[in-house]
Amino acid sequence: MVIKPRLKGGLALTNHPIGAKEFVKRQIDYVKSQDKYEGPKKVLIIGSSSGYGLATRISLAFGAGAETIGVAFEKGVEGKRAGSAGWWNTIAFNEAAEKEGLVSKNFIGDAFSMEMKDDVIKFIKEEFGGKIDLLIYSLASAVRTDPIDGVTYRSALKSTTKDITGPTINFEKEVMEETTMGVATPDEIKSTVKVMGGEDWKLWIEALDKGGVLSEGFKTVAYSYLGPKVTYGIYKEGTIGAAKRDLEHTSDVLNDFLKEKYNGEAYVSLSKALMTKASAVIPIFPLYAALLYKVMKEKGIHEGTIEQKHRLLTQMVYGNNPVIDEERRLRPDNWEMREDVQAEVEALWDKVTPDNFKEISDYAGAREEFMQLNGFDFDNVDYDADVDLDELAKLKP
Ligand code: NAD
Ligand code: NA
Numbered sequence: 001m002v003i004k005p006r007l008k009g010g011l012a013l014t015n016h017p018i019g020a021k022e023f024v025k026r027q028i029d030y031v032k033s034q035d036k037y038e039g040p041k042k043v044l045i046i047g048s049s050s051g052y053g054l055a056t057r058i059s060l061a062f063g064a065g066a067e068t069i070g071v072a073f074e075k076g077v078e079g080k081r082a083g084s085a086g087w088w089n090t091i092a093f094n095e096a097a098e099k100e101g102l103v104s105k106n107f108i109g110d111a112f113s114m115e116m117k118d119d120v121i122k123f124i125k126e127e128f129g130g131k132i133d134l135l136i137y138s139l140a141s142a143v144r145t146d147p148i149d150g151v152t153y154r155s156a157l158k159s160t161t162k163d164i165t166g167p168t169i170n171f172e173k174e175v176m177e178e179t180t181m182g183v184a185t186p187d188e189i190k191s192t193v194k195v196m197g198g199e200d201w202k203l204w205i206e207a208l209d210k211g212g213v214l215s216e217g218f219k220t221v222a223y224s225y226l227g228p229k230v231t232y233g234i235y236k237e238g239t240i241g242a243a244k245r246d247l248e249h250t251s252d253v254l255n256d257f258l259k260e261k262y263n264g265e266a267y268v269s270l271s272k273a274l275m276t277k278a279s280a281v282i283p284i285f286p287l288y289a290a291l292l293y294k295v296m297k298e299k300g301i302h303e304g305t306i307e308q309k310h311r312l313l314t315q316m317v318y319g320n321n322p323v324i325d326e327e328r329r330l331r332p333d334n335w336e337m338r339e340d341v342q343a344e345v346e347a348l349w350d351k352v353t354p355d356n357f358k359e360i361s362d363y364a365g366a367r368e369e370f371m372q373l374n375g376f377d378f379d380n381v382d383y384d385a386d387v388d389l390d391e392l393a394k395l396k397p
Helices: 017-033 051-064 085-099 114-127 186-196 199-210 239-262 285-298 305-317 339-351 363-373
Strands: 042-046 067-072 104-108 132-137 143-145 152-154 164-170 175-181 214-224 265-270
Touching: 017 051, 017 085, 017 305, 017 363, 042 051, 042 114, 042 199, 051 067, 051 085, 051 132, 051 305, 067 085, 067 114, 085 104, 104 114, 114 199, 132 199, 143 186, 152 186, 164 285, 164 363, 186 239, 199 214, 199 239, 214 239, 214 305, 239 265, 265 305, 285 339, 285 363
Parallel strands: 042 067, 042 132, 067 104, 132 214, 214 265
Antiparallel strands: 143 152, 164 175
């Protein structure tokens, strides 16, 4: 089968398994081109198959020699459907990790369930040396079933103040168009906090603690985003912002608990805006990202997912140059948030039109990044070649 890209707005309907290998390889090559660092040896990553979670796993494994457990929600080959991008990313990661003799174990399923927590803890006890040094929480999900009351909650990408209308990029049609983000009901705000807030992160830590699998000095980091003024309406003051503030509150609760019992730490890290499966569907966000890339690339301070996570780990979490704000949040988004960067993004934001957006933003770069998430647009992958799905179906993460 020959696999071609098919998009629907900010959603990729297809992905390329051979391209996924290249996607992962380039991130590994970046880490290998940098100095090795002293970091954790045993790591659990929730949301390990794509975006920021995958980049974190790659940095830790190939930069610090960590053995990793990944939890992700992905699909394998079903008939003519080639499986999800995160499925192939995980297989590519496994192959590379195994070559270096690094344990790489994967649990594909629902991280929100208690069953998943029990399975992971059992594995840590019986086959992973008994303890973990670090847990990275990098989930992005639209739905969560609360394991305690059994209710299924759906997150909504909505405003909490008023209807927000603004421009965005439609990668499918390659146009800039107006989108409107409606106002959430109180129920929708509550549900989004249920899905994307800190409750599940806390349940993981409680279960791991009870299971006796946390090491002395254990750390945990959850990923969040704040963003600048131009995105406040859709992010900071949106339903997702409400959920992220809940996540931040949870980090303080967990930090007190871990400090006391394990001399450990819990942090939220505010990451830079990047194109990922999760962010590409947020209204307005893709245009902001394309303008931001333009400015940051011109200034020589642009980072992709791997550079961003590698800096977070080597400089901040396991380094001596943490950037921490007054709310105790790690700030690898510090370059994005620089005044000169934001002033230039705002100036472009005022100038951008459906006619000039391809020239004045880094549209090409943002689109390439989006396509590469799904294994497309690599110059060294032959996209006319037949992909043998029957053969590939034998591979499991
Ligand atoms: P992503 O979609 O690339 O990754 C999400 C991961 O969560 C995948 O591994 C997916 O398999 C996993 N997942 C989803 N539902 C699951 C479930 N029920 N059980 C197990 N695994 C599940 O998204 P991303 O952009 O890397 O987002 C990760 C975190 O980083 C999010 O908290 C996001 O808010 C944050 N973040 C993203 C950006 C950005 O610009 N993309 C910026 C700052 C922070
Ligand atoms: Na992730």
